[in-house]
Amino acid sequence: MLIFAPEIPMGPEEFRLLRDFIYQYCGLHFSEDSKYILEKRLGRRLQELKLNSYKDYYYYLRYNNARDQELTELINLLTTNETYFFREEFQLRSFNEEIIPELCERKLAAGQDKRLRIWSAGCSTGEEPYTIAMLLLENPAVRDWQIDIVGTDISQRVLQLARKGLYPESSFRSTDERYRRTYFRPQDGKWLIDDGVRRLVTISHLNLFDTPRVALLGRMDVIFCRNVIIYFDQPAKKRVIETFFQRLAPGGYLLLGHSESLMNITTLFDLKHLQHDMVYQKPQETAGGDRA
Numbered sequence: 001m002l003i004f005a006p007e008i009p010m011g012p013e014e015f016r017l018l019r020d021f022i023y024q025y026c027g028l029h030f031s032e033d034s035k036y037i038l039e040k041r042l043g044r045r046l047q048e049l050k051l052n053s054y055k056d057y058y059y060y061l062r063y064n065n066a067r068d069q070e071l072t073e074l075i076n077l078l079t080t081n082e083t084y085f086f087r088e089e090f091q092l093r094s095f096n097e098e099i100i101p102e103l104c105e106r107k108l109a110a111g112q113d114k115r116l117r118i119w120s121a122g123c124s125t126g127e128e129p130y131t132i133a134m135l136l137l138e139n140p141a142v143r144d145w146q147i148d149i150v151g152t153d154i155s156q157r158v159l160q161l162a163r164k165g166l167y168p169e170s171s172f173r174s175t176d177e178r179y180r181r182t183y184f185r186p187q188d189g190k191w192l193i194d195d196g197v198r199r200l201v202t203i204s205h206l207n208l209f210d211t212p213r214v215a216l217l218g219r220m221d222v223i224f225c226r227n228v229i230i231y232f233d234q235p236a237k238k239r240v241i242e243t244f245f246q247r248l249a250p251g252g253y254l255l256l257g258h259s260e261s262l263m264n265i266t267t268l269f270d271l272k273h274l275q276h277d278m279v280y281q282k283p284q285e286t287a288g289g290d291r292a
Contacts, residue, residue, distance in 0.1 A: 008046050010039040014054035018042070021061060025071070026154055027209050027236035028078060041077045045070075076157040079231075081124040085131050085167075085175045088226065091255055094277040095222065096135045099253050103221050104141050106251060115146040119220045119247070122228035123151030126162030126203060127171055130193055132224070133200040134183055150217060152206035162203045165193035208240050219249045226257035237265050245269070251284040 010018075015035045022028050030038060042057065049070075051057050061067055061074065086092060103116060116136075120129040129151035136147050153159050168190050172180055184191040206213060208228075223244050229237045244254055245268045254269060256262075262269055262280060269280035 007043055008053065010035060010042075010054045014058065015039075017058045018054060018061075021058060022074070022078070023233075023236070025209065026075065026207050027232045027240065029231065029233040029236060038078075042074070045073060045077070072156045075154050079155050079158075081153075081155060081158045083124045083127045084171045084173050085127045085179070087128065087131070087174060088258060089174065090276040091226075091258070091279070092131065092135065094274040094279060095132075095253075095255065096139055098274045098276070099222065099279070100136070100139055101141045103251075103253075104145070113146070114144065115148070116142060116222075117148045117218070117220045118150070118222045119217060119224065120149065120151040121206075121208060121223060121225040121244070123153050123158075123162060123203070124155075125158045125167075125171075126151060126165065126201070127167070128224060128226070129162075129201045129203070130165070130197055133197045134179055136200065137183075137196065147200050149201045150220075151201055151203045154205070154207050156205060159203055159205055165198060166190045167193070208243065209236075211243065214243055214247065217247060220247050220252060221249055222253045222255065223248060224255045226255065227260070229256070229260055234265065241266050242268065245282060248282040250282060252282050254280040254282070256280065 012035075015038060018038055019030045022030065039054075042054070046052075046054065046057055049057070049060060051060065061070055064070065100116070104114075107114065118129075118132055120132065123129050129149050132149055133147070136142050136149075151162060153162075166187060167184075172191070180191060183194045183197050185194070186192075206217075208214065225240075225244065229240060232240065241254075241262060245266070248254065253272075262271075268282070270283055272279050272281045
């Protein structure tokens with residue numbers, strides 16, 4: 001019979017093993033002085049799995065038959081997912097009032113299909129992709145267009161909430177009451193999103209470091225990735241941003257969080273000054289031809 005101490009200490013070697021494994025898996029970076037974070041958040045898993053050490057947990061993540069399920073648990077424990085509807089209002093105004101009309105005009109001039117594809121990378125509990133859907137439902141520029149919005153996240157826990165579409169009051173801290181009356185109905189003390197909004201949005205599990213699966217998304221006109229790359233170190237940021245570059249159609253837009261920048265990461269994108277915000281745009285003609 002195994003006896004467990006209330007708290008199992010994490011040694012320096014165990015920290016390095018787990019830190020490097022997590023980084024290689026999904027890009028989350030833990031500095032040398034953040035060992036206590038891993039120790040605190042993962043200690044409960046050792047108890048539940050009846051493991052004696054963090055090295056045992058490392059081997060469990062690598063070789064156990066239940067490793068995929070445990071990776072889901074691991075990511076749920078390590079990621080924070082605080083968000084709400086209509087976050088970063090000025091950027092959303094630029095998206096809806098400037099970027100969307102420009103994309104539509106350019107597509108029509110080029111004789112392309114009346115279709116827009118938008119990716120919310122790191123969509124958390126779904127407020128961001130559903131916000132985008134509500135804006136486009138009311139935008140006359142896309143009234144007869146096909147709208148495809150894909151929301152992805154690495155955490156299965158938040159994706160389950162996004163698929164339910166049931167939100168507490170805290171999700172509406174920046175929402176005009178008109179949107180709540182139009183696109184939600186009360187249920188069990190919360191607010192359930194309308195099926196008309198849901199139909200525009202597909203919610204999927206995706207690791208941004210899983211390049212083959214990311215490629216299956218196809219080309220996008222706009223990518224939202226707000227308050228995600230702040231958790232990555234410089235090489236991981238570069239890898240993810242270059243992935244976004246590959247997924248964007250020529251002339252497509254990348255929208256980051258206001259605390260995020262591509263400075264010292266890449267020069268692939270042009271910084272575009274719009275009326276309400278600054279955003280990044282993939283050049284319409286890339287050097288050496290466009291890359292798939």
